[in-house]
Amino acid sequence: MSFDLVLFGGTGDLAWRKLMPALFQAFRHGTLPEGGRIIAVARDDLSDEQYRSLIQSRFDSVELAKRPTPDEFARFAALLHYLRMDLSKTQDYERLAEALKARGADSVVMYVATAPSLFTNVCEQIAAVGLNGPNTRVVLEKPLGHDLQSNQAINDTLRRVLKEEQVFRIDHYLGKPSVQNLFALRFGNALFEPLWRRETIANIQITIAEELGVESRGAFYDQTGAMRDMVQNHALQLLCAIGMEPPINSSANAIRDEKLKVLQSLKPWTLETIGQHVIRGQYAAGNHQGQPVPGYAQEKGVAPNSTTETFVALRTEISNWRWAGVPFYIRTGKRLAGRDAHIVINFRPVPHPIFKTPAGAANRLVINLQPKDGLELHLMAQGAAQHQTEPALSQVHLNLDFDQRFGTERVGAYERLLLDVIAGRLNLFVRSDEQEEAWRWVEPILQYWKNDPAGPRPYPAGSWGPRAASAMIARDGYCWSEEM
Ligand SMILES: NC(=O)C1=CN([C@@H]2O[C@H](COP(=O)(O)OP(=O)(O)OC[C@H]3O[C@@H](n4cnc5c(N)ncnc54)[C@H](OP(=O)(O)O)[C@@H]3O)[C@@H](O)[C@H]2O)C=CC1
Numbered sequence: 201m202s203f204d205l206v207l208f209g210g211t212g213d214l215a216w217r218k219l220m221p222a223l224f225q226a227f228r229h230g231t232l233p234e235g236g237r238i239i240a241v242a243r244d245d246l247s248d249e250q251y252r253s254l255i256q257s258r259f260d261s262v263e264l265a266k267r268p269t270p271d272e273f274a275r276f277a278a279l280l281h282y283l284r285m286d287l288s289k290t291q292d293y294e295r296l297a298e299a300l301k302a303r304g305a306d307s308v309v310m311y312v313a314t315a316p317s318l319f320t321n322v323c324e325q326i327a328a329v330g331l332n333g334p335n336t337r338v339v340l341e342k343p344l345g346h347d348l349q350s351n352q353a354i355n356d357t358l359r360r361v362l363k364e365e366q367v368f369r370i371d372h373y374l375g376k377p378s379v380q381n382l383f384a385l386r387f388g389n390a391l392f393e394p395l396w397r398r399e400t401i402a403n404i405q406i407t408i409a410e411e412l413g414v415e416s417r418g419a420f421y422d423q424t425g426a427m428r429d430m431v432q433n434h435a436l437q438l439l440c441a442i443g444m445e446p447p448i449n450s451s452a453n454a455i456r457d458e459k460l461k462v463l464q465s466l467k468p469w470t471l472e473t474i475g476q477h478v479i480r481g482q483y484a485a486g487n488h489q490g491q492p493v494p495g496y497a498q499e500k501g502v503a504p505n506s507t508t509e510t511f512v513a514l515r516t517e518i519s520n521w522r523w524a525g526v527p528f529y530i531r532t533g534k535r536l537a538g539r540d541a542h543i544v545i546n547f548r549p550v551p552h553p554i555f556k557t558p559a560g561a562a563n564r565l566v567i568n569l570q571p572k573d574g575l576e577l578h579l580m581a582q583g584a585a586q587h588q589t590e591p592a593l594s595q596v597h598l599n600l601d602f603d604q605r606f607g608t609e610r611v612g613a614y615e616r617l618l619l620d621v622i623a624g625r626l627n628l629f630v631r632s633d634e635q636e637e638a639w640r641w642v643e644p645i646l647q648y649w650k651n652d653p654a655g656p657r658p659y660p661a662g663s664w665g666p667r668a669a670s671a672m673i674a675r676d677g678y679c680w681s682e683e684m
């Protein structure tokens with residue numbers, strides 16, 4: 201099957217850091233279909249050879265195991281081409297159309313890795329030159345819009361020029377092997393299903409902690425913040441994977457239908473619940489791996505008086521029969537104490553204890569997403585022979601390490617997602633209604649913050665966020681995983 205992959209934004213940060221390394225890995229693994237052509241598009245005046253040299257030099261900063269040998273790069277480079285285009289100019293799309301139509305590949309993937317402000321224009325222009333036929337797939341990066349209204353406007357444009365099944369909205373968390381294992385855990389095993397409900401589960405915690413700050417993306421991030429950057433998409437997708445009903449089959453729409461229902465069932469916000477259950481923070485100067493680091497407001501591209509949040513912790517509920525009354529906590533932030541994404545399922549304690557147990561002890565399933573990838577099941581056990589009249593139990597855990605079991609060379613998120621787009625598989629992409637529902641749910645919080653003079657709470661870089669996040673969960677009688 202021949203394909204053309206047009207990479208709008210071919211000289212940008214995402215293309216260098218994520219997409220090219222992922223395409224090379226697919227090439228190395230022999231999974232990139234034969235007969236492919238990758239056409240990078242940007243405004244610089246470059247020849248194919250100059251573009252290939254640029255890409256080759258960028259591979260020097262890729263970890264050694266993922267770096268091509270000269271021979272591998274020479275073969276990979278033969279797929280790379282460059283087309284100079286200004287995406288705001290109609291006439292430039294004619295040249296693209298000529299290049300693509302002359303070849304007539306079986307499928308054409310348009311990966312729009314440029315500023316979000318160009319998304320709708322690119323899609324309209326593609327259609328205007330007749331490149332929106334059934335063999336075209338358009339990949340759109342996040343963020344798709346800034347709020348519900350702008351997201352709906354983008355989706356309206358997309359609907360006018362493309363069919364929903366031609367649109368691949370990326371959420372790269374769905375491409376992570378650890379997140380796919382979450383679906384495998386729930387829907388490939390019968391063991392947990394009877395326990396996966398309000399009667400047995402006390403609360404669920406989703407943490408996506410980042411150790412890094414905003415790096416070189418300060419100007420972008422300052423307009424975005426953690427709610428739009430991480431909660432509206434990645435964190436809510438994880439919540440859907442945990443909370444959804446088993447889909448009727450593994451088709452994209454069956455999975456998306458169930459995720460949509462979870463989003464529609466999220467407890468609506470009131471001013472009172474936002475005030476009590478949503479904590480926003482911003483990192484102040486602190487430490488990163490023993491070295492002092494500046495606060496967020498001192499980062500390049502960030503306004504010195506910025507009120508953008510770099511941390512969010514919140515409590516919500518899924519209002520349906522399975523989950524009514526079970527708190528779901530979400531927490532994400534930059535410059536936290538470690539890079540650690542995991543989900544904790546805290547089961548209820550035994551109803552009638554006959555053993556002495558550590559305070560607050562109960563079964564717990566920890567789903568490690570990154571950097572560890574695996575499962576930990578925490579159980580109670582009696583250790584060495586006991587002579588007390590009242591036997592005491594301690595906590596032990598079964599530990600399943602997927603990196604050890606399957607190796608760390610598993611297909612990475614962008615590699616998997618790119619291969620899926622080329623093959624036309626939509627399962628790991630987000631449908632417009634899901635995305636709109638997620639925006640609808642975060643919207644009242646964004647509005648509330650606009651009028652909240654208090655601003656985000658400072659937290660020292662290298663900590664676990666503002667103390668108010670611990671106080672919020674403590675009001676329910678629980679604590680975050682690192683305090684357990
Ligand atoms: N970088 C990241 O880690 C992530 C990025 N994203 C999203 O990916 C997208 C790209 O981000 P990123 O790579 O960081 O952005 P960059 O600013 O680094 O790159 C933008 C790219 O678009 C090109 N471009 C901009 N304007 C035009 C134009 N008018 N005509 C032709 N090309 C143009 C630029 O080339 P030139 O200006 O030379 O023409 C460049 O290649 C954004 O939507 C971002 O939100 C999402 C998740 C993570």
Ligand SMILES: O=C1O[C@H](COP(=O)(O)O)[C@@H](O)[C@H](O)[C@H]1O
Pocket residue numbers: 410429430
């Ligand atoms: O989408 C984004 O994700 C990254 C975190 O991704 P990860 O795969 O490294 O966990 C985040 O740093 C970035 O701000 C956000 O735009």
